[in-house]
Amino acid sequence: MKSPAGKYLMEHGVKPKDFNSYGSRRGHHEVMVRGTFSNIRLRNALADGLEGGFTKYIPTNEIMPIFDASVKYKEDGTGLVILAGDDYGMGSSRDWAAKGARLLGVDAVIAKSFERIHRSNLIMVGALPLEFLKGEDADTLGLTGLEEYAIAITDEVKPNEVITVTARAADGTEKTFQAIARLDSEIEIDYYRNKGILPMVLRNKIK
Known part of the structure; x- marks a missing residue:
């Protein structure tokens, strides 16, 4: 309740x-x-040890439900990035795992690896799956999730291209690292360029 x-x-x-x-x-x-993300066992590193569907709204450092924070970020015009570990997206209801994240404002997920179907579902709703290079993750790169992220991807991206990501901390310091754009085929690139499969179908219908 x-x-x-x-x-x-x-x-x-x-x-x-x-x-x-x-x-x-x-x-x-x-x-x-x-x-979305309401599992009572969810452990979000931004939630200061609180388990469940919570996160930190960074501008005020308040801990609140992920949905409430997402509303505030949308009002701010701030897109969201998820930092994750292995097999991101593993589990049931995988279609809503992707749709829900996208509706919350998630633009990209940077993970060590992805569950196969969930990776595809992210692309079909217009979110970008990025994979850390082998041996790297948020911890080894010193990423906290409090940074602002700039992802250097263009419409000319190739399947599985290695792209540059820049994480900028509040004090202005920057960390740059490489990640693999897990757009594994030309059709997935088309989905991503069009912000998802449904927008692409609609655009093709009205041409």
Whole structure:
């Protein structure tokens, strides 16, 4: 009842006994986006040790639900980047794992490796999967997630091209590293250029 999804349902007249599961509400994007990253065992390094669907809203250093922070970032015009480890996206409901992240404002995920279908789903909703070079990750590169990220990718990107990422800390110091753009084929590049498969289909329809 205290979760963003629970609060939304109650505000719209749904009693807690009728909440049911996220799976039963897969067609309701307002519920599902609020449920993205809501696992009670989630460990976000930005949440100061608090488990669950929480993060830090960096401009004020407040810890809050990920959905609430995403709303604030959208109001600020700030796109989001996820730093992750191995097999990012592993698990069930993988379509909503990608759709939900994109609706929260996630533009890119930089991970050590990706679950195969989730990597593809990210591209189909217009998010960029980037893979750390072998032997590197956020820890070895000294990344905290508090930085601003600039990703040097162009429309001329090639499949699995190694691109440059710059992380700029609040004190102005910068760290530059390489990452693999996990756009594995020309069609995936087309999806990404068009911000996802549905926008691409619509653009082709109205040509």
